Amino acid sequence: MSEDLMSKKIWIVTQHRDGKLHRMSREAIAAGQQLAQALGASAEAVILGSGIDGLAAEIAGYDLAAVHTADHAALADYTPGGYVSALAPALAAARPDFVVFPHTYQSVDYVPLLAQRVDAGLLPEVTSFENGDDGLVFTRPVLAGKMVSRVRVRGEGTVLLSVQSGAFSADSAATGSAPVAALGLGEVTADREILGVEEVAEDQVDLSKADVIVAVGRGIGGADKMAPARELAELLGAEIGASRPVIDSDWLPRDRQIGSSGQTVAPKLYIAIGISGAIQHLVGMKGSSVVVAINKDPKAPIFNVSDYGIVGDLHEVLPELNAKIRELKQAG
Amino acid sequence: MRIAVCIKQVPDTEARLRLRKDGRWVDEEDLPFVINESDEYALEEALTLAEKTGGEVVVLSLGPARVKEALRKALALGAQRAVHLQDEAFEGGDAPATARALHAALSRESFDLVLTGSQSDDNGYGATASVLAGLLGWPHAWLVMGVELEEGGASLKVVREMESGMNEIVRIATPAVIEVQAGINHPRYASLKGIMQAKRKPQEVLTAADLGLDPAVVGAAGSRLEVVSVAFPSTGAGAQMIEGDAATAARVLVEKLRNEARVL
Incomplete structure (x- = not known):
């Protein structure tokens, strides 16, 4: 390989909590490795925290050119100021072409700030990339997942990109043996005082154990229009769930929310009613075995993750569906 | 307390979308626009905080002429002034x-807080206000589900949403940028009186030249990202779409769930 190609560098910044690597850290490693391969670059990982030798050793088990550790007492808890002050000088010195982050609530909180600090480009929520006729083109969802944007990077300098949950398979991350070395750190200062962590909904209904879930979205149209969905749930012995807009509108209590900020479920049957399928919802239910979607919009992204789809007015379809299931139960 | 609220006007995501001729964005002709959902919550939070502290709320928005409608709505809801960043x-x-x-627009005056939504429903970068916080040199918090003023507004107790149904409670100093998550409050409706008053409230228009900004550092020219094209995702990839009227579709679905998927 020529020196020019060798000089290309991809960094992958991993995430962890309570002594465990975040699931999406492995997806970010896989994405970073694939990007490095497409560009003929080397891939190196970074981990920040306090007392992280064990996690660094775990990451070193992947096929990476190096694992960099930023181990500092001020990084024991995540704060944007702490993470940015640790990463900014390291990025300015190493000048990687791309830095890959898992697209998590944590990374979205600090990565834009880091981009501003080191004057880097910012490419959030990447779902795939391709090095083809148009050059290196990334895809990312826009308009709440209703469309996909193909994006190219212009200009010089580092680009910080985050990869969407589930877009790259953690299992595809190549294993190997990487050397671990400490990053040179300047002054690292936390900029938030962490007062505590609380559960959003106490005594919450555990939807993760449900075999069947009837989930309603904004399309249901109001708290007073819930009866047919409730009847369907009753007929199927199902739990009622919902996407975020339903919860925000107080049509159902918050402990019924399914998605990235709610519960993660994996029932045998998931019936999505009037849910368009924003990614924040999909990440919470994509482990379901059989997915049925009923939506008036034939282009709703929910149909992309469904086994069966009906395009139509849910207020017409639901009563018919309930009648058919009632017939079936009476017959059986 | 002086609060700036940044709002964005976005396509109504419930609307039927069509591709623009150049294939690089949706066709905006006849497309209904609304105030971005989480920005509406940010505005409500700002109005509530200003009412508590006797402060002023200034609403800012960047975009073409249609954005005036969003600004007028914000004024009708109770913001005192509007600033429209309007320049190709x-x-x-x-x-x-x-x-x-x-940043250039906000730096012309002094604010104690900048509030905005966590993410736009069009481009969805979820990043603009955090970069803004960096430019201002202020602390910030993203995905905020609660804001409480402390020490007369010298600091804020902020509830931040985390993954898997947990919230983190943090304290940050002011001035600060707060990126509000949808659901933090219950946005008010505009009153008739509010709508009438909005017509008399000051609306300022600012161009890049007004702000002393080099056009090369803003907009498409100042961006590292370039949209090659947008497309609808492949619809129903993997899904069996069941056709027919409601009764037929329901019958076929039940048969398939029973005999094919074997879940009934």
């Missing part, structure tokens, strides 16, 4: 490019 040079910016324009 501002259009098509990625998060850092848009943040530079907003």
Whole structure:
């Protein structure tokens, strides 16, 4: 390989909590490795925290050119100021072409700030990339997942990109043996005082154990229009769930929310009613075995993750569906 | 307390979308626009905080002429003044490019807080206000589900949403940038009186030149990202779409769930 190609560098910044690597850290490693391969670059990982030798050793088990550790007492808890002050000088010195982050609530909180600090480009929520006729083109969802944007990077300098949950398979991350070395750190200062962590909904209904879930979205149209969905749930012995807009509108209590900020479920049957399928919802239910979607919009992204789809007015379809299931139960 | 609220006008995501001729965005002709959902919550939070502290709420928005409608709505809801960043040079910016324009506008006066939504429902970068916080040199918090003033507004107790149904409670100093998550409050409706008063409230228009901004650092010209094309995702990839009227579709679905998927 020529020196020019060798000089290309991809960094992958991993995430962890309570002594465990975040699931999406492995997806970010896989994405970073694939990007490095497409560009003929080397891939190196970074981990920040306090007392992280064990996690660094775990990451070193992947096929990476190096694992960099930023181990500092001020990084024991995540704060944007702490993470940015640790990463900014390291990025300015190493000048990687791309830095890959898992697209998590944590990374979205600090990565834009880091981009501003080191004057880097910012490419959030990447779902795939391709090095083809148009050059290196990334895809990312826009308009709440209703469309996909193909994006190219212009200009010089580092680009910080985050990869969407589930877009790259953690299992595809190549294993190997990487050397671990400490990053040179300047002054690292936390900029938030962490007062505590609380559960959003106490005594919450555990939807993760449900075999069947009837989930309603904004399309249901109001708290007073819930009866047919409730009847369907009753007929199927199902739990009622919902996407975020339903919860925000107080049509159902918050402990019924399914998605990235709610519960993660994996029932045998998931019936999505009037849910368009924003990614924040999909990440919470994509482990379901059989997915049925009923939506008036034939282009709703929910149909992309469904086994069966009906395009139509849910207020017409639901009563018919309930009648058919009632017939079936009476017959059986 | 002086609060700036940055709002964005976005296509109504419930609307039927069509591709624009150049294939690089949706066709905006006849497309209904609304105030971005989480920005509406940010505005409500700002109005509530200002009512508690006897402060002023200034609403800012960047975009073409249609944005005036969103600003007028914000004034009707109770904001005292509106600032419209309207210049072709501002259009098509990625998060850092848009943040530079907003930063220039905000730096003309002094604010204690900047509130905005966590994420736009169109480009969805979720990043503009965090870059803005960096430019201002202020602390910030993203995905905020609660704001409480402490020590007369010298600091804020902020509830931040985390993954898997947990919230983190943190304290940050002011001035600060707060990026509000949808669901933090119950946005009010505009009253008739509010709508009438909005007509008399000051609305300022600012161009790149007004702000002393080099057009090369804002909008599409100042962006590292370039949209090659947009497309509808492949619909129903893997899904069996069941046709027919409601009764037929329901019958076929039940048969398939029973005999094919074997879940009934």
